[in-house]
Amino acid sequence: MIEVEVKARAPPGIEEKIAGLGGARTGAEVHLDLYFGSRSRNFAETDEALRIRIKEAGAFLTYKGPKLDPETKSRREVTVQVDDPHNLESILESLGFFRAAVVKKRRTKYSLGRATLCLDEVEGLGSFLEVELSGGEVWEEEKRAALEVLARLGISESIRKSYLELLAER
Amino acid sequence: MIEVEVKARAPPGIEEKIAGLGGARTGAEVHLDLYFGSRSRNFAETDEALRIRIKEAGAFLTYKGPKLDPETKSRREVTVQVDDPHNLESILESLGFFRAAVVKKRRTKYSLGRATLCLDEVEGLGSFLEVELSGGEVWEEEKRAALEVLARLGISESIRKSYLELLAER
Incomplete structure (x- = not known):
């Protein structure tokens, strides 16, 4: 599945703006994200990511x-x-992967048309908004829709870096 | 967890012998086992294994x-x-692992004291018996118990090779 995603720093009053566009709050989650590196491949260079996410609904490998x-990202x-x-x-470590970073955040989710908006309070980084749509082999339309949501929220600058990269830069 | 395991070719009449020792049949399963290789490590040389097992109760990564x-093994x-x-x-393949072999078998399980006996009909290989006990940091006692079960069943020769290795030798 192609995850079409744009991200930006969340400006003040973003919740009201999302509500003003008709966005509906669908839930809130706390994420503990364990990011892994590989002893045989530099994921920062190959632009890949391997993550265990632990949240109330369960644990997920991505x-x-x-x-x-x-x-976009x-x-x-x-x-x-x-x-x-x-x-x-333990299995990942046996296979040559190692825990590279931990990202903790509180995510509030909104539904807006076909898009999911994630307002993230990231420990140590601040507030971000991610606009996500799922796409197929061609995702031009989803990309346009995601960028349009940002524009309608008055956000002109998007970030392509992951939380992991932003934390590494501090 | 240490999996203490001995394995042998199953002689004729093994079910009756297991029953004669007081072994109780606890279930039967069909296993589809996908074994993976690694592009960065030769599991045959390192004596490791990575497997997805698909059975009625679900899918498992081991x-x-x-x-x-x-x-023992x-x-x-x-x-x-x-x-x-x-x-x-799909995740394993993205990380540099590849499907190396598929092993299909029908497993009948028996409980005998602290041991689990697995009578396996392996497609293309024939019938085998595995005696398993779970051990802690020191597993001498479990090892002795597993070998003793084989001896009580009149089996003197055990095999340390995996089904994967046995299939590769054919």
């Missing part, structure tokens, strides 16, 4: 492929739910 | 470490259940 276009994403994140981490 | 002693084993084996295979 692989993200390299970004697919220059304007759209990527191929594959996820499976697992019953035990500690055993999964 | 890592097995190198064998720990010269008499005891190893460190770590398993997680996953909700989607196809997505898991």
Whole structure:
């Protein structure tokens, strides 16, 4: 599945702006994200990511492929739910992966048309908004829709860096 | 967890012998086992294994470490259940692993004291019996108990090779 995604720093009053566009709050989650590196491949260079996400609904393993276009942070994403994140981490470590970083955030989700908006309070980084749509083999329309949501919220500058990269830059 | 395991070719009449020792049949399963290789490590040389097992109860990812002693095929084993084996295979492939072999078998399980006996009909290989006990950091007692079960069943020769290795030798 192609995850079409744009991200930006959240300006003040963003919740009201989302509500003003008709966005509906659909839930809130706390994420503990464990990012892994590989002893045989430099994920920062290959622009890949391997993550265990632990949240109330369960634990999930996600692989993200390299970004697919220059304007957004759209990527191929594959996820499976697992019953035990500690055993999964033990398997990953045995296979040559290592815990590279931990990102903790509080995510509030909104639904707006076909888009999902995620307002993230990231520990140590501040507030961000991600606009996500799922796309097929051709995702031009989804890309346009995601960028349009940002524009309608009065946001002109998007960020292509991951929280992981932003944390590394501090 | 240390999985203490001995394996042997199953002689004729093994079911009756197991019943004669007081073994109780606890169930039967069909396993489709997908074994993976790694582009960065030769699991045959490192004596490791990475497997997705698909059975009626669900899909499971298992890592097995190198064998720990010269008499049995005891190893460190770590398993997680996953909700989607196809997505898991897609993640493994993205990370540099590839499907190396498929083993299909019908397993009948018996309980005998602290041991689990697995009578396996392996497609293309024939009938085998595995005697399994779970051990802690020291597993001498479990090893002795597993070998004793084989002896009480009149089996003198055990095999340390995996089904994967046996299939590769054909």
